[in-house]
Amino acid sequence: MGKKKKIIIDTFNPYENRFPNRKLVTRDTLLLIKYLRSEGYNVIIEPDNGLPLQYLYKKGIAEFFADPINITLINIPITILTNIISNQIQKLFDQKETIIKENINIKIDNSTITYNYLGEHQEKSNDKLVAQKRKELKDGFDKCFEIKSPYEDLPTPVFLEHKPKIVGWCWLWSDDEGLKSRMVITDKIIKRRISQNRLNGLSVTGIATKTQCSICKSDFVVCNHIPGKKYKGKKCSNTIIETDYVETSIVKEPINSQCLINYK
Known part of the structure; x- marks a missing residue:
């Protein structure tokens, strides 16, 4: 039997203070999930807490993958993911939109090395930078909504x-x-x-x-x-x-x- 292949994508709710108990991904991440599923890949959305998956949309903003996302590939070549992001999803959006490379944090199996959507090695500190960006965003909105x-x-x-x-x-x-x-x-x-x-x-x-x-x-x-x-x-x-x-x-x-x- 071949090794089990799966793709793990985590969720992030920057508005937890105002909208608690929501399992959220961005519109861009949802499209990536749908593309991967349509190609037959087993996509796991974490945490597996029984909450329904919902998505965030922003009307009138042109940044592509503006919010950081963590993706883990288990027994799947990174080229599968990079090709889908570069060749498929980008076509759905206006050509003026750009992807912030550092915001897509890709890990392969249990490796500590991370990659961006182009398959390039990222700095070792990028994991911490993504976590820091998320914390600053969430803490900032928490204070604002209070x-x-x-x-x-x-x-x-x-x-x-x-x-x-x-x-x-x-x-x-x-x-x-x-x-x-x-x-x-x-x-x-x-x-x-x-x-x-x-x-x-x-x-x-x-x-x-x-x-x-x-x-x-x-x-x-x-x-x-x-x-x-x-x-x-x-x-x-x-x-x-x-x-x-x-x-x-x-x-x-x-x-x-x-x-x-x-x-x-």
Whole structure:
């Protein structure tokens, strides 16, 4: 019998303080998982705690694998993973998007050596850097979400570029036209940058809690269909049915040209 092959991918919830007991991966990581499963690989999502897998999405941010991810390959060549990331997933996104090499931390079996998505050796300290990035992100958001809004009608914090720095407060709601927001910017420097058109867009982070695949009509997180790929002539798409809105951020360049700040 051949050695058992598997790929282990861990989850990370930077918003544990506000959304506890969530098993979360980013949209990019979910697409990687789906590609690997569709190719027949046994993908294990850790921790195996019985919680359903949900994914984080960010509307209006162009960074690809912006959050660090740890991947362990058991009896699988690293080229399998690097080819999928480089040749398959990258095609799904705008060519302007880039991958932060250090954020994809790949281990092979029980080796202490780590690699990036290009198969290049990473610094020995990269394991610690990934752990440090995650801790700083989580601790930062924990502190931010403990702060109570000074505005009774604007309960949701507004962050800068999806980083744990509160620059204002807002109220989020959705109607037939989509998601809308009313906000107050409290940071004087950010106000000035907005007035100078150096920051002119909005981006929303959400947790997709209920989704549906257009091909099989089942949970998009669970099935192996790839968005944008055609199956018997029908292109696969994902519908987010239920979501938990996490935060709104001021960003420099929103992907959606309609997600602009109407500054008054």
